Amino acid sequence: QVHLVESGGGVVQPATSLRLSCAASGFTFSNYPMYWVRQTPVKGLEWLAVVSYDGSNKNYADSVKGRFTISRDNVQNTLHLQMSTLRAEDTAVYYCVVRDEGYCTGGSCYSFDYWGQGAHVTVSS
């Protein structure tokens, strides 16, 4: 059974940093790309960053590029999001997501898509 458990959320002041972690279990972590997604009442659900299965490729949304860094530890089965220069608009619930592109083969179709429970981050002075 796939489990994704985020930690590290909290209340921080603007312009400071915070590191989120996500402990993964129940699947072969090193085989899948991993994502961070956030949700706010204003912007809804936003995919923030993705790291390839081996950590060699990373992509970021424009809203966090240069401020957030995604990383993974395939020995500890852990995903991280280092957030710096935080702004009030970064206040959100942050989700860790494992997802592989759906595909069909041999007459059957498959999906792999699981979300953590979310970590609350509040940026406020």
Added chain:
Amino acid sequence: EIVMTQSPLFLPVTPGEPASISCRSSQSLQKSNGYNYLDWYVQKPGQSPQLLIYLGSHRASGVPDRFSGSGSGTEFTLKISRVEAEDVGVYYCMEGLQILFTFGPGTRVEIK
């Protein structure tokens, strides 16, 4: 950038009755392999989003067969054949074409 829109944004439903949500993308979500990279998610109260439909029309594991997805290119539909009380929540369409995907604004489904 792909823009996703949904209608309606609010959908009051009667248990036992059908319901339908439309989703439109600003560009075609169909790849050369013929598949449409459009997913549907539902976020039930207090929960994380969960995958309902992938590749436009395929139900994810464990999803009841009262849910169905259809459409191609830029126009898609999620249908619930007979709404149950447990179906309340916010339904999102999402394009799966880009490296980082884009959700629609969501459709809130509530029981009348």
